[in-house]
Amino acid sequence: MIERNADLSRANTLALPARAECLARPDSVPRLAEVLAGRARHEPLFVLGEGSNVVLAGDLPGLTVIPALRHIERLREDEQHVWVRAGAGAVWDQLVAETVARGWLGLENLSLIPGTVGAAPFQNIGAYGAELADVLEEVEAVAVEDGRTVRFNAEQCDFGYRDSLFKSRRRGEFLITHVTVRLNRQGHCRTDYGGLAQQFDDLPARQITPAAVRRAVIALRQSKLPDPRALANAGSFFKNPVVDHAHHQRLLAQYPDLVAFPHQQGVKLAAGWLIERAGWKGRNLGPVGMHREQALVLVNHGGASVSQVLTLAGAVKDDVQRLFQVELEQEPVVLP
Ligand SMILES: Cc1cc2nc3c(=O)[nH]c(=O)nc-3n(C[C@H](O)[C@H](O)[C@H](O)COP(=O)(O)OP(=O)(O)OC[C@H]3O[C@@H](n4cnc5c(N)ncnc54)[C@H](O)[C@@H]3O)c2cc1C
Structure with missing residues (x-):
C-alpha cells in the first residue's frame, strides 16, 4: 500500500518537518519489487530506515521506501x-x-x-x-x-x-x-x-x-548521548577529521590536551574536542544547539527548521576551520 503526502516529522530523529509525496513500507522482496515496478522511470526514489542519520531539508518528491523486512x-x-x-x-x-x-x-x-x-x-x-x-x-x-x-x-x-x-x-x-x-x-x-x-x-x-x-x-x-526520544538529534553531526602528522604536531604544540587517535592516513582528531574548544559545547542558536554533555551532537530543542540546523552547523564548521585549520565533514546525509 502506498501512502500519499505522508508525514515524516516522526520518521526522522532530528524531528524536522517534512512529508513524502508517496511512502511505501514493503515487508518482502516481492512486495518491494512491485513497489519499484510501479514507479515512473525518472521519479525520484528515497530510502529511509529510522531516520536517525539524515537531515530532511524539505519534502521528499516521488517515492520514499521504508523497508519493513524484519526477520x-x-x-x-x-x-x-x-x-x-x-x-x-x-x-x-x-x-x-x-x-x-x-x-x-x-x-x-x-x-x-x-x-x-x-x-x-x-x-x-x-x-x-x-x-x-x-x-x-x-x-x-x-x-x-x-x-x-x-x-x-x-x-x-x-x-x-x-x-x-x-x-x-x-x-x-x-x-x-x-x-x-x-x-x-x-x-x-x-x-x-x-x-x-x-x-x-x-x-x-x-x-x-x-x-x-x-x-x-x-x-x-x-x-x-542524548536519547532522541527525549531530545531530538541525529547522533554525531560531524565525522572525526583526519589530518597529517605535521598538522597534528602543530596543533599539539598549541593545544597540549588535544584528543587524537592513530589512523592509517595520519591522525584522527576528536571532533567533539575541537567543537568544545571552539566554544560551542552547550551553546544554542535559537531552538538548536550543540549538546551540553557531548559537543559533537547537534540537538533540536523543539520546533527547529532545517535552515536553523544548517546555519548552526555552518557556524560551528567556520569556527573550527578558523581556529584549527581543520575542515569538519557533516556525517548525516541531507535529503532530498
Ligand atoms: C543518538 C544517536 C547515536 C548514534 N551513534 C552512532 C554510532 O555510535 N555509530 C554510528 O556509526 N552511527 C551512529 N548514529 C547514526 C545512526 O544511528 C546510524 O547511521 C544508523 O545506521 C542509521 O540508521 P537509520 O535506519 O536510522 O538510517 P536513516 O537515517 O533512515 O538513513 C541513513 C542513510 O542510509 C540510507 N539508507 C537507509 N536504509 C537503507 C537501505 N535499506 N538501503 C539503502 N540505503 C539506505 C538512507 O537513504 C540515508 O541516506 C547515531 C545516531 C543517533 C541518533
Whole structure:
C-alpha cells in the first residue's frame, strides 16, 4: 500500500518537518519489487530506515521506501563461526541483543546504535573500536535501475570510516534488503577502546563476555548521548577529521590536551574536542544547539527548521576551520 503526502516529522530523529509525496513500507522482496515496478522511470526514489542519520531539508518528491523486512535468521554455522542474516527493516540493536544473548562475538561493541540493519552498511556504522566492516559477510540489495538482485561481499562494499560505496561512489543506486554477518563462537572481545578499557582492565580476557561488553557499552552510551526520544538529534553531526602528522604536531604544540587517535592516513582528531574548544559545547542558536554533555551532537530543542540546523552547523564548521585549520565533514546525509 502506498501512502500519499505522508508525514515524516516522526520518521526522522532530528524531528524536522517534512512529508513524502508517496511512502511505501514493503515487508518482502516481492512486495518491494512491485513497489519499484510501479514507479515512473525518472521519479525520484528515497530510502529511509529510522531516520536517525539524515537531515530532511524539505519534502521528499516521488517515492520514499521504508523497508519493513524484519526477520533475523541463523543462516549456517561451523565449529567456529555462525552466519546471521537480517532483513533491512530489522532494528539494529535487536540483532545485536539476539546474537549477544547466544554468546556469539562480533556485534557487542555496536550495541545501542540507533537505526535499522539496512542502513548499517550505508555508513559502515562503528563505535568503541569496532565497525560493521569487521564482521560483514554479505549485503543483498536491489538495483534501483532495473530491480535485479545484487550481492556484495565486504571488499566490494568499499568500506571506509563512516563510509561505503552505498554512501559515496554509487549513492542512490541500491536499496539494501538484507545483511549477513559472520560471528565467532569463541574468542576475545575488543575492550581496548576509550572508556571500555578502564572497566575491563583487571579482568582476564576469558572472563570478558559479549554480554558484559554489551552492558558496559550501553551504560557508557546512555551516560553520554542524548536519547532522541527525549531530545531530538541525529547522533554525531560531524565525522572525526583526519589530518597529517605535521598538522597534528602543530596543533599539539598549541593545544597540549588535544584528543587524537592513530589512523592509517595520519591522525584522527576528536571532533567533539575541537567543537568544545571552539566554544560551542552547550551553546544554542535559537531552538538548536550543540549538546551540553557531548559537543559533537547537534540537538533540536523543539520546533527547529532545517535552515536553523544548517546555519548552526555552518557556524560551528567556520569556527573550527578558523581556529584549527581543520575542515569538519557533516556525517548525516541531507535529503532530498
Ligand atoms: C543518538 C544517536 C547515536 C548514534 N551513534 C552512532 C554510532 O555510535 N555509530 C554510528 O556509526 N552511527 C551512529 N548514529 C547514526 C545512526 O544511528 C546510524 O547511521 C544508523 O545506521 C542509521 O540508521 P537509520 O535506519 O536510522 O538510517 P536513516 O537515517 O533512515 O538513513 C541513513 C542513510 O542510509 C540510507 N539508507 C537507509 N536504509 C537503507 C537501505 N535499506 N538501503 C539503502 N540505503 C539506505 C538512507 O537513504 C540515508 O541516506 C547515531 C545516531 C543517533 C541518533
